[in-house]
Amino acid sequence: xxxxxxxxxxxxxxxxxxLIDGVVRVEGCDSEVITxxxxxxxxxxFEHASYEVTELSFSNYLIASSRNECEYLALPIFPSRSxxxxxxxxxxxxxxxxxxxxxxxxxxxxxxSNTASLVVRGILADEYGLAPESxxxxxxxxxxxxxxxxxxxxxxxGRVKIQGLVGESLTALMERGELDALIAYKPPxxxxxxxGMERLFPQWRSVEQDYxxxxxxxxxxxxxxxxxxxxxxxxxxxxxxMDAFSKAKAIAQSRLSIHQAHPVMxxxxxxxxxxxxxxxxxxxxxxxxxxNFDMVKTQIRWSFEQGLIPRQYDVQEMFVLGSR
Numbered sequence: 001x002x003x004x005x006x007x008x009x010x011x012x013x014x015x016x017x018x019l020i021d022g023v024v025r026v027e028g029c030d031s032e033v034i035t036x037x038x039x040x041x042x043x044x045x046f047e048h049a050s051y052e053v054t055e056l057s058f059s060n061y062l063i064a065s066s067r068n069e070c071e072y073l074a075l076p077i078f079p080s081r082s083x084x085x086x087x088x089x090x091x092x093x094x095x096x097x098x099x100x101x102x103x104x105x106x107x108x109x110x111x112x113s114n115t116a117s118l119v120v121r122g123i124l125a126d127e128y129g130l131a132p133e134s135x136x137x138x139x140x141x142x143x144x145x146x147x148x149x150x151x152x153x154x155x156x157x158g159r160v161k162i163q164g165l166v167g168e169s170l171t172a173l174m175e176r177g178e179l180d181a182l183i184a185y186k187p188p189x190x191x192x193x194x195x196g197m198e199r200l201f202p203q204w205r206s207v208e209q210d211y212x213x214x215x216x217x218x219x220x221x222x223x224x225x226x227x228x229x230x231x232x233x234x235x236x237x238x239x240x241x242m243d244a245f246s247k248a249k250a251i252a253q254s255r256l257s258i259h260q261a262h263p264v265m266x267x268x269x270x271x272x273x274x275x276x277x278x279x280x281x282x283x284x285x286x287x288x289x290x291x292n293f294d295m296v297k298t299q300i301r302w303s304f305e306q307g308l309i310p311r312q313y314d315v316q317e318m319f320v321l322g323s324r
Contacts, residue, residue, distance in 0.1 A: 003028060003029055003030045004028065004029045004030070004052075004230070004233075004234045004237055005029070005030045005031075005052070006026060006029045006030070006031040006032070006052040006053050006230070006237070007031075007032050007034065007050075007051045007052050007053070008026070008031055008032065008033045008034070008051065008052070008053040008054070009034050009035070009036075009041045009044075009045065009050075009051040009053070009054040009055060010033060010034075010035055010041075010054070010055045010079060010224070011035060011038050011041075011055055011079060011080065011222070012035040013079055013080070013252075014252040014255070014264075015079060015245075015248055015249040015252040015253075015285070016033075016035075016079055016245075016248055017248070017252065018247070018248040018251045018252070019033045019244060019245070019248045020033045020035055023248075023251065024244050024247045024248045024251070025244065026237070026240050026241060026244040027240045027243060027244065028236065028237070028240050029237060029240060034051075038055065038222075041054060041055060042055075042056060042057055042060065045072065045225075046060065046064055046069075046070070049071035049072070049227055051227070052226065052227050052230050053224065053225070053226050053227070053230075053237075053241065054072065054224070054225055054227075055079055055080070055222050055223070055224055055225075056072065056074070056222060056223055056224075056225050057114060057115050057221070057222060058074075058115045058220050058221060058222055058223050058299060059113055059114055059115040059117075059118040059299070059303060059308065060113055060114065060115075060154070061074060061223060061225065061318075062299075062300060062303045062308070062309055062313075062318060063113060063154050063303070063308050063309060065313075065317075065318055066309040066310060066311075066313065070225075071227055071228055071229075072225035072226060072227055072228065073225060073226060073228055073231060073318075073319070073320055074223040074224070074225045074318055074319045074320070075223070075224050075225065075226060075238065075241060075242065075319065075320055076223075076242075076287055076288050076289040076292055076296075076319055076320075077223065077224035077241070077242065077245045077287050078220045078221075078222065078223060078224075078285075078287060078292065079222055079223075079224060079245075080220075080221040080222035081218050081219060081220050081221055081285065082116075082185070082219060082221050083208035083211065083212070083218070083219060084116055084119045084120050084123065084183075084185075084219060085123065085200075085201045085204045085207045085208045085211065086199060086201065086204035086205075086208065087116055087120060087183055087184055087185055088120060088181060088182075088183055088199065088200040088201065089174075089181065089182045089183075089184060089187075089188065089191065089197050089198065089199055089200070090180065090181045090182075090197070090198060090199070090200050091174050091177065091179065091180055091181070091196060091197060092196050092197060092198050093177065093196065094180040094181070096180060096181065096200065098128075099124055099127070099128040099130060099200060100128050100129070100130060102124065102130055102134075102135055102180070102181055102200075103130055103134045103135065104134060104135065104136075105135050105136070105180035105181055106135070106136045106137075106138060106178070106179050106180050106181070107135050107136070107137055107138070107179075107180065107181045107182070107183065108137075108138045108139070108140060108142075108165075108170035108173065108174070108179050108181070108182045108183070109137065109138075109139060109170075109182070109183040109184075110139070110140070110141065110142055110170075110183075110184070110185075111139060111154075112137060112139050112154065112155050112162055113154035113155070113308055114185075115219075115220075115221045115222070115299075116183060116185040116221065117183050118299065118302055118303060118306065118308070119219045119221075119299070119302070120183050121302065121306055122298070122299070122301075122302030122305075122306070123211070125302070125305065127211070132160050132306055133159060133160050133161075135161075136161045136162075136163075137160060137161065137162040137163075138162075138163055138164075138165050138170065138173065138179060139155075139162060139163070139164050139165065140164065140165030140166065140168075140169065140170050140173075141165075141169050141170065142169060142170050142171060142182070142184050142188055143169055143171055143188055143189040143190075144169050145166065145167055145168050145169055147166060148166060149164070149166060150164030150165070150166060152164065154308065156306060156307025156308060157307075159307050160306075160307065170182055170188075171188045171189070171190055171197075174196070174197060175190075175196060181200065182197075209279050212279060212280060213279065216294070217294065217295050217298060218280070218284070218285075218295060219295065219299070220292070220295055220296065220299060224241070224245065226238070226241065226320070231320070238320055242287070242288070245287060246287055249285065249287065253283075253285070256269065256273045257273065289315070289319065293315060296315050296318075296319070297315055300312060300313055300315065300318065
């Protein structure tokens, strides 16, 4: 039997670098691993199904799948994960001192449907009783105006007040006092001293650690997915991909234990690694559905509760059967 040809599109991370470099191969496959701008990868995958295997935004994958508009089925491989308490910024003069103070406020975000926004709203609802409907949402570019129009297709209809912003940035609105808070997956360019902006959770690291200790939830940003025609013709690629991505992750994780010459430029890498393991366990970035079932189910619930998908799908409907 001839080998399956796979073009795999994925972000350039420590846990995928062994695949990109060819140190780890996908067994039984002729695979080409490519990387690049993630938003471009997502667009090509969702619009044109350009790759046999691809990284996808978890939230937008759920939305597209719920509409039968996605040519992919997810695997329990999660190349991007992040706690998002640190992603909430507030205007210093807004009077917001706690999460509950966001009720009735104007909150900005780059996309209403992206996974960072989904997770922030889910945590605010679960932990602080703050429903998305209780705030007003402004969707636009964070640091500088880039888009000529804002796509409203994935917005929940008729239940949340949302408006698009073009021609200026969300940070400009904050500077003028017209925006109270902002969800941004990286710090805004003007964040810092005298910016008039601060994090909602100044001690965000301890808040995020406490969240994990209590809930055992480590939010998933992106999933790996296989095109459905490939799965139909060669279902054996499921195991091969799981093995390859797991081996690549194991290599990356083992490098964090190198003490004599740190592989990354963090002076206290050893202490950081040990503290993370103390809080989250030795395998703090697990693949597979057994270790991630609750987190996946929770994010599906958040998507449903926020009006992004029409019902609370079973995990098995959104992931390759038998992956748990």
